[in-house]
Amino acid sequence: TIAGYAGTGKTTIVENMINYAQTKGLNVKVLAPTNAAARVLERKFKAAGLNVEAMTIHKAIYGQPNKFGKFSLRGESLNGLVIIDEFSMVGKKMYKDLLIAGKEAQEKAGFVYIGDPFQLKPVKQEEVGLLERPTTLLTEVKRTDRESEILKLATAMRYLREMIIL
Numbered sequence: 001t002i003a004g005y006a007g008t009g010k011t012t013i014v015e016n017m018i019n020y021a022q023t024k025g026l027n028v029k030v031l032a033p034t035n036a037a038a039r040v041l042e043r044k045f046k047a048a049g050l051n052v053e054a055m056t057i058h059k060a061i062y063g064q065p066n067k068f069g070k071f072s073l074r075g076e077s078l079n080g081l082v083i084i085d086e087f088s089m090v091g092k093k094m095y096k097d098l099l100i101a102g103k104e105a106q107e108k109a110g111f112v113y114i115g116d117p118f119q120l121k122p123v124k125q126e127e128v129g130l131l132e133r134p135t136t137l138l139t140e141v142k143r144t145d146r147e148s149e150i151l152k153l154a155t156a157m158r159y160l161r162e163m164i165i166l
Contacts, residue, residue, distance in 0.1 A: 004138030027080030091125020
């Protein structure tokens with residue numbers, strides 16, 4: 001689990017992971033909770049010279065809805081390295097389904113969960129909480145001017161939130 005604030009290098013780390021995994025012959029899937037997030041990732045990866053498809057979690061593990069509009073789990077549909085971005089938006093039910101669909105992936109390469117613990121939480125589901133206890137926490141913002149008023153405000157809000165929760 002890699003957690004980090006906006007601009008701390010999460011996407012750059014993912015690009016390097018994809019490149020390495022592909023040089024080792026691993027199948028790589030990049031998943032995101034929303035189509036918009038998947039398209040943004042795909043554009044970034046293409047600009048970095050990577051050939052990897054990003055898709056929604058629903059498309060990867062549920063497929064198309066049945067004639068009643070209900071989704072059902074495809075079974076074991078994930079293998080290789082599975083990277084899930086914007087993980088803060090993934091609820092417990094979807095997480096459980098990811099683990100079922102990715103049993104083979106867990107045995108061969110595994111899951112990498114990426115996200116910002118200060119971002120949106122899952123809608124109508126209990127949050128998983130992995131980003132609150134990440135393996136790696138990126139805190140130094142690289143993409144924004146350190147003197148930016150927005151960065152200062154966002155940082156102050158994160159520290160305030162942490163103090164309130166503790």
